[in-house]
Amino acid sequence: MIKLYNTKTRRKEDFVPIDETDVRMYVCGPTVYDRAHIGNARPVVVFDTLYRLLRHTYGADHVSYARNFTDVDDKINAKAAETGRSIRDITDETIGWYLDDMGALGALEPTVAPRATEYIAEMIAMISELIEKGHAYAAEGHALFDVNSYEKYGALSGRSVDDMIAGARVEIAPYKQNPMDFVLWKPSTGDQPGWDSPWGYGRPGWHIECSAMARALFGDRFDIHGGGLDLQFPHHENEIAQSCACCGDDSFANVWMHNEMLQVEGKKMSKSLGNFFSVRELLDQGYAGEVIRFVYLSTHYSKPMDWTDKKAKEAEATLRKWRALTDGIEPSASAASTVVDALADDLNTAGAIAGLHELAKTGDVAGLKASAQLLGLLDETMGDWAKIDDVDLSTLETLISIARSSAMESKDFSEVDRLKSALLEAGVEVQMSKEGVVLSAGPNFDPSKLEGLK
RNA sequence: GGCGAGUUGGCGGAGUGGUGACGCAGCGGAUUGCAAAUCCGUGUACACGAGUUCGAUUCUCGUACUCGCCUCCA
Numbered sequence: 001m002i003k004l005y006n007t008k009t010r011r012k013e014d015f016v017p018i019d020e021t022d023v024r025m026y027v028c029g030p031t032v033y034d035r036a037h038i039g040n041a042r043p044v045v046v047f048d049t050l051y052r053l054l055r056h057t058y059g060a061d062h063v064s065y066a067r068n069f070t071d072v073d074d075k076i077n078a079k080a081a082e083t084g085r086s087i088r089d090i091t092d093e094t095i096g097w098y099l100d101d102m103g104a105l106g107a108l109e110p111t112v113a114p115r116a117t118e119y120i121a122e123m124i125a126m127i128s129e130l131i132e133k134g135h136a137y138a139a140e141g142h143a144l145f146d147v148n149s150y151e152k153y154g155a156l157s158g159r160s161v162d163d164m165i166a167g168a169r170v171e172i173a174p175y176k177q178n179p180m181d182f183v184l185w186k187p188s189t190g191d192q193p194g195w196d197s198p199w200g201y202g203r204p205g206w207h208i209e210c211s212a213m214a215r216a217l218f219g220d221r222f223d224i225h226g227g228g229l230d231l232q233f234p235h236h237e238n239e240i241a242q243s244c245a246c247c248g249d250d251s252f253a254n255v256w257m258h259n260e261m262l263q264v265e266g267k268k269m270s271k272s273l274g275n276f277f278s279v280r281e282l283l284d285q286g287y288a289g290e291v292i293r294f295v296y297l298s299t300h301y302s303k304p305m306d307w308t309d310k311k312a313k314e315a316e317a318t319l320r321k322w323r324a325l326t327d328g329i330e331p332s333a334s335a336a337s338t339v340v341d342a343l344a345d346d347l348n349t350a351g352a353i354a355g356l357h358e359l360a361k362t363g364d365v366a367g368l369k370a371s372a373q374l375l376g377l378l379d380e381t382m383g384d385w386a387k388i389d390d391v392d393l394s395t396l397e398t399l400i401s402i403a404r405s406s407a408m409e410s411k412d413f414s415e416v417d418r419l420k421s422a423l424l425e426a427g428v429e430v431q432m433s434k435e436g437v438v439l440s441a442g443p444n445f446d447p448s449k450l451e452g453l454k
Numbered sequence: 455g456g457c458g459a460g461u462u463g464g465c466g467g468a469g470u471g472g473u474g475a476c477g478c479a480g481c482g483g484a485u486u487g488c489a490a491a492u493c494c495g496u497g498u499a500c501a502c503g504a505g506u507u508c509g510a511u512u513c514u515c516g517u518a519c520u521c522g523c524c525u526c527c528a
Contacts, residue, residue, distance in 0.1 A: 043528050228528025314478055350468050354476040
């Protein structure tokens with residue numbers, strides 16, 4: 001039995017799918033105007049892990065996972081204006097980057113990845129429906145959601161409309177009946193992307209996208225809706241208002257899940273502060289995607305996670321060890337129950353990793369491999385970073401063996417030590433035992449440093 | 455100002471109403487010519503103050519501190 005913490009009820013609950021043969025999960029995807037930064041990647045890894053667990057539990061063919069691409073947005077427009085490139089050109093390129101970068105982190109592609117611009121008709125239909133039902137109104141080329149018409153507005157994030165207005169950080173616009181009313185449709189001018197609608201030529205607001213796409217793909221009700229905690233308000237609150245006002249209070253997602261935010265070296269990362277970096281930059285710096293994934297999984301998704309270089313180094317060492325241990329090993333038929341149980345307990349990935357350590361310690365390498373793969377780790381396709389070049393060191397091995405043998409007689413080990421330190425300096429691992437000397441290339445092996453060794 | 459989260463050993467990080475996982479580092483030992491690797495062993499850590507309880511790190515309240523959201527952001 002999978003248990004998940006449901007933001008909507010603020011409790012950990014048994015997960016009961018609406019239809020076990022079609023478990024449906026929707027996760028808010030990126031606005032495609034730039035490379036994904038490492039904060040963007042956290043929900044991707046979190047919900048990818050949940051997706052894997054659901055597939056493991058209900059069968060790979062019985063889980064649908066949708067993650068949208070927001071390809072109509074003012075940030076994209078701004079980028080187009082700035083670069084002189086077409087919007088489609090920018091969004092296509094960015095989507096390509098996104099899939100590459102997230103793929104490098106071992107994220108499976110969702111079963112559907114809808115682009116907002118392909119669902120404009122559904123959005124217009126949904127807005128029309130909201131207006132008919134008295135939950136929205138048209139004004140000056142806009143369509144706006146009337147928050148007073150939906151009494152549960154604020155339930156997800158635990159805010160009341162009055163509190164929010166008191167907070168006073170809302171955009172006051174003359175065409176709004178209530179300051180908290182949010183845009184469903186807004187007018188487009190000039191070179192802004194736009195479509196004809198009953199409210200005039202324009203484009204959709206951000207929130208209506210997810211409501212309309214989730215409905216089009218999954219129907220009025222589905223199982224899980226995920227995203228970052230920062231989306232809880234206003235984005236998810238508005239999605240709920242739109243969808244439930246349109247389709248009924250028991251509609252939309254049964255379970256809402258939110259991952260906590262990510263920091264870098266103890267500091268908040270944000271675009272406005274400019275202290276963020278992209279997944280691609282991290283990969284280019286030599287952090288393997290698998291290592292990044294491991295770091296993410298080592299903290300529970302509901303807690304803030306700090307990205308630090310130290311953690312990445314530790315993760316790398318652990319993975320290198322496990323890769324060496326499981327190299328060439330056929331994974332066992334199923335993941336270990338300790339690992340599955342940890343994941344089933346509200347996606348306790350840190351506990352699952354502890355389970356992997358246990359398997360490694362007890363020597364169950366087949367189980368380790370199978371269990372790690374459930375977490376998207378130790379996958380055959382992701383291991384190139386840990387591969388050590390197969391270098392022929394037999395000549396040097398012989399050389400140092402002979403030197404050592406004579407040193408054993410003479411008790412003068414200076415020559416052996418000289419060779420050994422030179423080898424270590426070159427990144428060669430040196431193992432001496434009764435059986436002899438074994439040399440192997442380590443992760444920092446540098447052949448050029450062996451040149452002068454004789 | 456409104457809303458919310460967190461505070462566990464040197465570091466990271468799970469978990470639990472009844473002798474506090476796991477990883478890294480450290481220390482001791484085995485092994486080694488010395489090392490490395492490996493193996494074995496090793497730490498009286500649950501912010502503070504009250505309350506509930508036979509018993510609280512775990513529940514409740516308060517205090518302090520940290521952090522997040524409320525504004526494009528995952």
